[in-house]
Amino acid sequence: MLQRSAQERSSLETPLPIYLDFQATTPLDPRVLERMLPFLSGPVGNPHSTSHLHGVTASKAVEVAREQIAALIGATPEEIVFTSGATEANNLLIRGAFQGSESTGKRSMVTSSAEHKSVLEIAARLGASGTNVRTVSVNSEGLVEPDRLAAAIDDTTTLVSIMAVNNEIGVIQPLAELADKARSKGAWFHTDAAQAVGKVRVDATDFDMASIASHKLYGPSGIGAAFTARRLRKRIEPLLFGGGQEGGMRSGTLPVALCVGFGAACEIAFVEMEKEASRLLQLRDQFLAILRERGVAFEINGSLARRIAGNLNIYFPGVDAEALLMRARNIISLSTGSACTAESLEPSHVLLALGLGTERAEESVRIGFGRSTTAAEILIAADALTKAVAALAKVGYKAPDMER
Ligand SMILES: *Cc1c(COP(=O)(O)O)cnc(C)c1O
DSSP states (O other): OOOOOHHHHHHHHSOSSEEOOTTTOOOOOHHHHHHHHHHHHSOOOOTTOTTSHHHHHHHHHHHHHHHHHHHHHTOOGGGEEEESSHHHHHIIIIIHHHHHTGGGOOOEEEEETTSOHHHHHHHHHHHHTTOEEEEEOOOTTSOOOHHHHHHHOOTTEEEEEOOSBOTTTOBBOOHHHHHHHHHTTTOEEEEEOTTTBTTBOOOGGGOSEEEEEGGGTTSOSSOEEEEEOGGGGGGSOOSOOSSOTGGGTSOSOOOHHHHHHHHHHHHHHHHHHHHHHHHHHHHHHHHHHHHHHTTOOOEEOSOSSSBOTTEEEEEOTTOOHHHHHHHHTTTEEOBSSOHHHHHHTOOOHHHHHTTOOHHHHHTEEEEEOOTTOOHHHHHHHHHHHHHHHHHHHHTTOOOOGGGO
């Protein structure tokens, strides 16, 4: 019998398709599931009903989770409010900050053109109801320049919102410098840190408010957190009213198992983050090396140096990205950008914000590597992508106008 090549062997052992969309969501870490199970299968009390031991047990578990989340960003547990995810945290913090500061007469918001849609939509709504919204452009690397940000902030600015890590191109914004520009003019600095927390060191002293999503760091979906520096807490108007849970900031019964899972995910990330990042960096380099070796024409969108280890966003000239994803979909699960933009068939607003043009935006794909990614998967994925690019470039494929 013929000797099988290493690549064939690994493809026999690796289940397909290979998941490479870790910026859209991350799989639940089995260790997290393990910690959640007792709270899903056993009797669990309402964590707000502490007149009995069931409730006390639940409440204690939730508070441990709050400490784990706080520890990961260097905050205190009282500064963490549970939400359903980063979208809700963005809404609570940004809308709540404006509602809570109406009496100050300050009514302007500053954000960037490469933000997540949830922040841009909130900004658009605020803009429609009388808030002066200024959108700072990012440079060709995808970074917000501190001086450019400073120029947009004045004494009417209530809040500046700049994401910590971009969900499409993975670039890491210089948060401390940006926050400094906001604070020196008396504005609050919020960051959507959904892609940063658990991937890179995030320090709560670098911002006044932050949004976190559990499902981006190998925790369960449907839970997240809003961080608010203690001194600002009373200045945020809640979105949800009711039983007054979470210190009145977010009413509603907490989902104990999700809180526990989110906390466990933060604890694991705290311990493993650095080691995992260097592992992913090696895999990413290996992936790029294969593309180069095989002569694939490509360019990276956004700064490669200032980027989280688990992300690439690659432009393949002359290759329609949607066609590429379709062609390779039985082997690799990739996307063109954010989960929401993918549905709409619109070119990525982030790539356009970098000034890359519609055509390049339509010929770019996002590749996300994560905790379950193996060296064998990298070989198979690079091979599949190389073949798909070659096939599409050869036939000069263009999707019909209708679909573009
Ligand atoms: C995923 C994501 C969100 C939305 O988070 P949910 O928890 O899914 O609501 C917001 N911002 C960024 C940058 C994200 O990556």
